[in-house]
Amino acid sequence: VPLPFSGKVAVVTGAAGNIGLATATRLARQGADLALLDVDAAKLEQARATLLEHEVRINIYTCDVTDSEQVRQTVETVVAELGQIDFLFNNAGYQGAFAPVQDYPEADFARVMQINVVGAFHVLRHVSTHMVARKFGRIVNTASMAGVQGPPNMAAYGASKFAIIGLTEVAAKDLAPYNIRVNAISPAFMGPGFMWDRQVELQAKAGSQYFSTNPKEVAQQMIGSIPMRRYGNINEIPGVVAFLFSDDSSYMTGVNLPISGG
Numbered sequence: 001v002p003l004p005f006s007g008k009v010a011v012v013t014g015a016a017g018n019i020g021l022a023t024a025t026r027l028a029r030q031g032a033d034l035a036l037l038d039v040d041a042a043k044l045e046q047a048r049a050t051l052l053e054h055e056v057r058i059n060i061y062t063c064d065v066t067d068s069e070q071v072r073q074t075v076e077t078v079v080a081e082l083g084q085i086d087f088l089f090n091n092a093g094y095q096g097a098f099a100p101v102q103d104y105p106e107a108d109f110a111r112v113m114q115i116n117v118v119g120a121f122h123v124l125r126h127v128s129t130h131m132v133a134r135k136f137g138r139i140v141n142t143a144s145m146a147g148v149q150g151p152p153n154m155a156a157y158g159a160s161k162f163a164i165i166g167l168t169e170v171a172a173k174d175l176a177p178y179n180i181r182v183n184a185i186s187p188a189f190m191g192p193g194f195m196w197d198r199q200v201e202l203q204a205k206a207g208s209q210y211f212s213t214n215p216k217e218v219a220q221q222m223i224g225s226i227p228m229r230r231y232g233n234i235n236e237i238p239g240v241v242a243f244l245f246s247d248d249s250s251y252m253t254g255v256n257l258p259i260s261g262g
């Protein structure tokens with residue numbers, strides 16, 4: 001029995017990171033060949049090593065999404081080496097600083113926008129050029145619940161993820177005539193691990209009226225704000241991405257699916 005994604009090629013950006021690697025693993029298990037992109041070459045090599053048990057092609061590409069020309073060349077190389085691109089998980093991202101807007105560091109604001117918005121646009125633009133020519137494509141952009149409701153102390157990140165949801169809606173309209181569906185996912189609090197610890201600690205340090213200055217209490221406050229009363233696990237994301245790539249979502253485009261515990 002062929003696997004559901006046999007014969008498909010998926011590009012994953014931020015593939016060396018938590019969500020990127022978990023999703024790449026799921027796609028490999030469903031039979032997709034993988035082009036894994038990340039700016040961190042060493043982490044990317046480690047990511048590939050964890051995937052070798054799967055009988056799919058796995059190519060890695062060190063690529064900085066903020067550099068349009070590098071993205072263009074990488075996409076060209078992926079198509080030359082793997083033949084085509086069917087799926088894009090446009091997922092590379094950076095959380096930025098935690099500070100109230102009046103103190104928010106300007107250089108960090110620019111960096112967050114450059115990676116999360118301009119970078120995601122570069123990838124979307126160059127991959128969709130290829131998909132338009134083939135009249136087939138399934139794209140999932142990683143937004144965030146920070147792009148649905150602005151969180152305190154995250155001016156750049158919140159703005160960048162609102163932008164991703166907007167970009168998803170526009171791209172869905174522009175690409176619909178070419179049999180390309182474009183959707184977004186919005187994870188919220190994911191734990192345990194680095195991202196969770198970092199945001200708990202930095203929200204405590206930022207010292208706003210919204211969170212305690214004690215990281216342990218911040219963790220409780222965050223979990224208390226979630227109807228399901230727990231943080232999400234990274235492994236609760238890949239199935240949603242696979243659904244949006246599959247024909248089970250054949251009449252869905254331009255939507256943003258929260259993965260947020262309510």
Ligand code: NAD
Nearest residue numbers: 014016017018019038039064065091092093144187190195
């Ligand atoms: P992560 O830090 O583990 O992974 C992000 C990856 O992106 C890293 O491997 C990093 O090297 C890569 N990257 C950063 N800048 C890049 C660039 N310029 N070019 C190419 N690659 C680059 O974080 P994650 O949790 O896996 O995050 C993945 C996505 O999910 C991000 O867009 C993030 O904003 C979003 N997100 C995460 C959470 C969460 O709680 N973990 C919640 C909501 C949204």
